[in-house]
Amino acid sequence: MTTFNTPNPDFAARIRESFSRQPFMEHIGAEISLLEPGAVDIAVSREVSLTQQHGFFHGGVVGTLADNASAYAAFTLAPASASVLTVEFKVSFLSPADGDGLLARGRVIKPGRNLVVCQSDVFGLRGDEEKLVATGLVTIMVLQGRDDAPAPAKIQSA
Amino acid sequence: MTTFNTPNPDFAARIRESFSRQPFMEHIGAEISLLEPGAVDIAVSREVSLTQQHGFFHGGVVGTLADNASAYAAFTLAPASASVLTVEFKVSFLSPADGDGLLARGRVIKPGRNLVVCQSDVFGLRGDEEKLVATGLVTIMVLQGRDDAPAPAKIQSA
Amino acid sequence: MTTFNTPNPDFAARIRESFSRQPFMEHIGAEISLLEPGAVDIAVSREVSLTQQHGFFHGGVVGTLADNASAYAAFTLAPASASVLTVEFKVSFLSPADGDGLLARGRVIKPGRNLVVCQSDVFGLRGDEEKLVATGLVTIMVLQGRDDAPAPAKIQSA
Amino acid sequence: MTTFNTPNPDFAARIRESFSRQPFMEHIGAEISLLEPGAVDIAVSREVSLTQQHGFFHGGVVGTLADNASAYAAFTLAPASASVLTVEFKVSFLSPADGDGLLARGRVIKPGRNLVVCQSDVFGLRGDEEKLVATGLVTIMVLQGRDDAPAPAKIQSA
Numbered sequence: 222m223t224t225f226n227t228p229n230p231d232f233a234a235r236i237r238e239s240f241s242r243q244p245f246m247e248h249i250g251a252e253i254s255l256l257e258p259g260a261v262d263i264a265v266s267r268e269v270s271l272t273q274q275h276g277f278f279h280g281g282v283v284g285t286l287a288d289n290a291s292a293y294a295a296f297t298l299a300p301a302s303a304s305v306l307t308v309e310f311k312v313s314f315l316s317p318a319d320g321d322g323l324l325a326r327g328r329v330i331k332p333g334r335n336l337v338v339c340q341s342d343v344f345g346l347r348g349d350e351e352k353l354v355a356t357g358l359v360t361i362m363v364l365q366g367r368d369d370a371p372a373p374a375k376i377q378s379a
Numbered sequence: 380m381t382t383f384n385t386p387n388p389d390f391a392a393r394i395r396e397s398f399s400r401q402p403f404m405e406h407i408g409a410e411i412s413l414l415e416p417g418a419v420d421i422a423v424s425r426e427v428s429l430t431q432q433h434g435f436f437h438g439g440v441v442g443t444l445a446d447n448a449s450a451y452a453a454f455t456l457a458p459a460s461a462s463v464l465t466v467e468f469k470v471s472f473l474s475p476a477d478g479d480g481l482l483a484r485g486r487v488i489k490p491g492r493n494l495v496v497c498q499s500d501v502f503g504l505r506g507d508e509e510k511l512v513a514t515g516l517v518t519i520m521v522l523q524g525r526d527d528a529p530a531p532a533k534i535q536s537a
Numbered sequence: 538m539t540t541f542n543t544p545n546p547d548f549a550a551r552i553r554e555s556f557s558r559q560p561f562m563e564h565i566g567a568e569i570s571l572l573e574p575g576a577v578d579i580a581v582s583r584e585v586s587l588t589q590q591h592g593f594f595h596g597g598v599v600g601t602l603a604d605n606a607s608a609y610a611a612f613t614l615a616p617a618s619a620s621v622l623t624v625e626f627k628v629s630f631l632s633p634a635d636g637d638g639l640l641a642r643g644r645v646i647k648p649g650r651n652l653v654v655c656q657s658d659v660f661g662l663r664g665d666e667e668k669l670v671a672t673g674l675v676t677i678m679v680l681q682g683r684d685d686a687p688a689p690a691k692i693q694s695a
Numbered sequence: 696m697t698t699f700n701t702p703n704p705d706f707a708a709r710i711r712e713s714f715s716r717q718p719f720m721e722h723i724g725a726e727i728s729l730l731e732p733g734a735v736d737i738a739v740s741r742e743v744s745l746t747q748q749h750g751f752f753h754g755g756v757v758g759t760l761a762d763n764a765s766a767y768a769a770f771t772l773a774p775a776s777a778s779v780l781t782v783e784f785k786v787s788f789l790s791p792a793d794g795d796g797l798l799a800r801g802r803v804i805k806p807g808r809n810l811v812v813c814q815s816d817v818f819g820l821r822g823d824e825e826k827l828v829a830t831g832l833v834t835i836m837v838l839q840g841r842d843d844a845p846a847p848a849k850i851q852s853a
Contacts, residue, residue: 245437261784270406274527279403281443282466283798288438307438308652309467309676311627311785313803313812313832330830331789336624336678350434356804358832360625360676369432466810467834469627469785470652471674473647488672489631493809494782494836496629514646516629516674518783518834520810561753564744586722590843595719596762596781601755623754627785685748
C-alpha cells in the first residue's frame with residue numbers, strides 16, 4: 222500500500238471526533254476499525270435492521286460504508302483547518318453482501334489539494350474469512366479553511 | 380415522462396410487499412410516495428439519526444434512496460416471476476442535502492429483459508419547495524424466474 | 538431547459554477556439570453543432586474508422602463525445618481567465634450506437650465556482666430521427682486563473 | 696493477481712481477431728500488449744492526433760482504452776460461443792495523461808455468467824517509467840450464444 226504523509230499530526234483524533242458527530246453512523250452501528258494516513262476502515266455488525274428482502278445487507282448500507290470510508294481516508298490527509306465532502310461516488314456490487322459483518326476499506330488513490338480520489342472495497346465477514354462484495358470509486362473535495370463544525374442553527378433545527 | 384407498459388398488473392402490490400420486507404427502509408423511516416410503471420418515489424422525513432456532522436442528511440442516506448427508488452422503478456416493469464438487484468450505481472452530490480425531508484425519484488430510462496438503466500434525482504424538501512440535491516444513474520439486473528422471496532434459512536439466521 | 542448566465546460574453550468564440558486546438562476532435566471528425574450558456578452539442582458523422590466489430594460506433598467514441606460535450610458545456614459558464622478539466626465521467630450504454638451520425642448533448646446540471654456537474658445524452662441519428670444510445674454524468678473542475686493555453690514545451694514535444 | 700480459468704482455450708486468437716475488426720482501434724493506433732485469462736493490456740503511442748488543447752492525451756482516448764481493455768479482459772473468460780458488450784463505465788482522471796505512450800491494464804475483478812466487473816488502470820509511459828493517470832470500473836455483459844460477428848448488412852452499409 223502507498224504510504225502518505227499528512228499535514229495534520231492529530232488526524233486520528235480529529236477523524237474520530239468528526240465520525241462521532243455523524244448520527245447516521247451510530248444509527249447503523251458503524252465503527253472505525255483502522256485509521257492511518259490515507260486509509261480508513263469502517264465496519265458494521267449484522268443486524269436485521271440493516272438488511273433487504275433477501276436477508277443480505279442492504280445495498281444502501283454497502284454504499285454508505287464505501288462512501289464514508291473513502292471520505293475519511295481523504296480527510297486523514299487534509300490540513301487541520303480543512304474539511305471534506307463527497308463530490309460523487311460509484312459502487313459496483315460484486316456478490317450478495319452476506320456475513321456476520323461488513324467491512325469497508327477506504328484508500329486514497331490520488332491525493333490532492335482540492336480533490337482526492339479514493340477507492341473503497343467492501344467485504345462480507347464470516348469468522349476469519351473476508352469476501353469482496355463491492356468496490357467503489359469516490360471523489361472527495363477538500364474545503365480549505367472550512368472547519369468541520371456543525372452547520373448554523375437554522376439547519377440544525379430543521 | 381415516458382410511459383411504460385408492465386407485464387405485471389399487480390406490480391404495485393408486489394413492490395409494496397417487497398419494500399415492506401426491507402428492514403433497512405423501516406430503519407431509516409423511508410416510504411414509497413409514488414408507484415407507477417417505470418417510476419417510483421421514496422421519501423424520508425428529517426430525523427437527526429439520518430444526518431452527518433454538519434446537520435445535513437448523510438450522503439449514505441441520499442445514495443440509499445437513489446439506489447432503491449431506481450431499483451423499484453425497474454421492478455415495476457418486471458414479470459411477476461422475476462426479481463431485481465442493483466448491479467452498480469453512481470451518484471453525484473449537487474447541493475447539501477438539507478430540508479424537512481428527502482425525496483428520491485427513480486425513473487426507468489431504458490427498460491430491458493436482463494438489464495434496466497434508471498436515473499434517480501434526489502430532492503431536499505422544505506414546505507412546498509423542492510431543491511435538487513443529487514442525481515444518479517443506476518444499473519439494475521432482472522433475474523428472470525427468480526422469486527423476490529427471503530433467502531434460505533442459513534442466510535436468514537446469519 | 539435551465540437558463541444560465543455566463544461571466545464570459547465571448548464564451549462562444551473561446552470555446553470554438555479551444556475546440557479547434559483539440560487534435561483528437563479533428564481526428565474523429567467531431568464538430569460543435571450547438572453552443573449556448575450551459576449547453577454544448579458535439580456531433581460526428583459515421584465513418585468506418587469510428588466503429589467497432591459489429592459496425593456500430595465504438596463505445597470509446599460515444600464516451601469521448603459525452604465527456605467533451607459536458608466539459609465544453611461547463612466551460613461556457615467559466616470566467617475568461619479560467620480553464621476546465623474533466624475530473625471523472627460515467628457513461629451508461631442504452632442501445633447500440635447506430636446511425637448516420639452521433640450527437641452528444643452536454644448540459645450543465647449544477648454550476649459551481651470550482652466544480653460543475655453535467656449530463657450528456659448521446660443520440661444516434663438517422664435522417665430526422667434521434668435515438669438515445671447513451672447517457673452520462675460528468676464532473677468538471679474549473680481552474681480559476683489558469684489559461685486554456687498549450688502546455689509547456691517539454692510536454693508539447695513529448 | 697487473481698488467476699482465472701477460461702472455458703475457451705483459443706481465447707487469445709479470438710480476441711486478437713475481434714480486436715482486428717475494430718476499425719477505431721486502428722484509427723488511434725492501439726495494440727494489445729498483454730493477453731491472459733482475465734487480463735488485457737492495450738497501448739497507444741503518442742501522436743498529436745490523440746491529444747487535447749494542452750498537449751496531453753485526450754480524455755476520450757484514456758476512456759476508450761480503459762473501456763476496451765476491460766471489455767477484452769472480460770471476453771477472455773467467455774465461452775467460444777459468446778460475445779460481450781460494455782454496459783457502463785466510469786473513469787476517474789488522476790493526473791494529466793502525459794508521456795510517450797498510454798497503457799491501459801484491464802483486469803477482471805468479478806467474473807460472471809451474465810455480467811463481469813472489471814477495473815482498468817491507465818498509465819502514462821515515459822522511458823521505463825509508468826505513472827497512473829486514470830482508473831476506471833467497467834461493467835461488461837456476456838451475450839451467451841451470440842457470435843462476435845459483424846452486424847447485419849443494413850448496419851454495415853449505414
